[in-house]
Amino acid sequence: MMGSSLPLKFAVLFSISLAGAASFATTTFATSLPFFKPKPKPKATVSDLLSLLGSHQQARSVNSQVARELRSRFKFLVPFSPTQRLRPESSSARRLLNDRNKRDDDELIWWPPAPVMELARLAVDSGGDPGAIHIALDPTIIPVPDVEGTKEDRCELTRTPYGRHFINEELNSYLKFLFEIIVQRGPSVGLNVSLNRYDFFHGHLFLAMDSGRLGILFHAKEYPAYDKEVFPYNMGYCQVGSNVPYDDGMNLRNILWLAPLPSNSTKSWLAPGTSPLFISG
Template identity: 65%
Template sequence: MRLSPPFPVNTRLKPPCPHRCEARATCHLFRSEFLFCFCLPTPLSLPRSLKAQHRRLDLSESEGRAIAQISANPECRYQDFVNPRPLPRICKLRTPPPPRVCKPNANVFSKERIARVLNGEILSHSNSQSSLSLQFTILFSLSLSAAYSISSSLKSLSLSAPSGAPKATPSDLLSLLGPKRRSSAVNPLVAQELKSCFKFLVPFTPNRNETVRGSWFSHRRSLRPDRNGGRTRREEEENELVWWPPRPVLELARLAVDSGGDPGAIHRALDPTIIPVPDVEGSEEVRCQLTRTPYGRHFISEELNSYFELLFELIVARAPAIGLNLSLTRYDLFHGHLLIARDTGRLGILFHAKEYPAFDKKTFPYNMGYCQRGSNVTYDDSMNLRNILWLAPLPSNSNKAWEAPGVLVVLDARPGGIIYRDIIPEYANFVRTIYEDDLGDVIVDVNYLNVGDEVPNYKLFIC
């Protein structure tokens, strides 16, 4: 440490010699106020009283010259002039040894030195062995740094999108499933990757321009495929039910757009009658509540209720064609989220299958609570297909025409795909969950539950 003069000096200083710094402590010149001290006051030791803090000795002319020479000679230390030893030993002190001249150490790893070492030059008077050792050390450290940076770059490239590449958004996903004027506005690279993640359960483009015809849907009594494998209608008729649903569904879809995406408009279409949710496949025994509330409702229109039941049945019937085997149980597919897209007001439902995979220490080591107990759903690659989206036909804002037909599609969230990378949150990557809040404003949950004891009995609960 170096003091900047003037500083408290309690000894008479002798100007230093040209070649060395000298300090001689003389006892008889100390003032009486320091005779009782055991240690001389220095900037590192606080004064004994506030009064002593303001006491300063008047420096003689010779002392002033000495201080000036101390400032001009940075190689001399203040310890050579100020003796911090206890007072009884001051008179016995002799001239201290010449101060050690300190030179700044050369920066071993400066840019110039590293460059010269790499060029094979000798930078110091040390032997060649030390120079080679330093050269090897620098080269080894540089190689390690390069290897680490390359491995980090490769890892980041494998887990994330290439730098500068556009990212997909939920709005892009919905636009590609809408009219051409909206899908054409999506970045071509994003559109190409998103389309590779669409697995349609019903063909995306209708075979012909279907016009809305009366309420012929109401004349069909059975809306679900036969459980024994027989079909109650042709596959083409099922497709048409998705492309152009019955009139009550179309009216609800237009209401969502005309209301500006107001959830209250959909709530007013519900019957106010409250329906308690009974025990579902032994859920009460394990204290599992599957629904958002312990009660549910129905829509006023029975055709609406039947249509949503049809969607659950249709998904289970067609999912095996794309490698997805589902069951209508409380562990697998039993609910969806009715929502309104923010940009367009389009009505839709995001279904979540494989809701409670079985706990497994290797494949799925996650405890999901009471509702997971007893699950027989295996965690495998089919989890990539657990997000299923239904979109109602999109009405036009300007007239009574329709801009796009209905859609029923499975969203492939495979690792490495654009949905997995850009749309699914990082904390939900393992369960491959697309959240309904990202697609739009959630209105209600649509639950299709088996409330039967021995014989399956499925009921709809709007919560």
């Protein structure tokens, strides 16, 4: 688990995992025509999703029907690609704490600061080895704080009672920036979230198995309020006191950030960073 250094009253938490092949929801159909056997509808996988958001060559490898289905489910917090060709270094030197405009924030997604770029290249160069990320963590163990009354409610938001920061403070600041930009821009695409222990407080850091690309899958609306009509489910101690409504916003609770994609054979970059929401179901 990793906690970013957010100056907030709760911990922002991450878990490291590997992205593998998984099926998205698909539909099938039947026909009564004799001797006619319809071709099965191709299924979309996580690999397809990452390829579609990768280089042009990777995007072309995705089945066209699958690609159309996936694209229809994306909502981007920043434009999918820069409006003009930018050097990765163009925003690497920007200070995350400076006053920024919308274009500055876009560039910080497309081409993050140098420490983030270095971590992205390390992930690919290591062949997607999670150990490449582990070595970037400060070994200091940080106890998970009592977040908004979790101890009183007997709620445990993490698998372990401790977390760790990155050694490089700019990496920690960038994680803070990602949370802030999601909250800030979410309403423009239909997602209203709050930074609290019931709603938006964590993400899952991953390295894609096929490419080694670095990414984070954020989850918002983690503990919707119990409602006997629309959400009659008991989710345990961490749900107690929630005022997060179960509504259409749940379809946008998955927020994907992908670091720029470096080549595994040259020093070039194959794709800029990106930050889409994708609709479930």
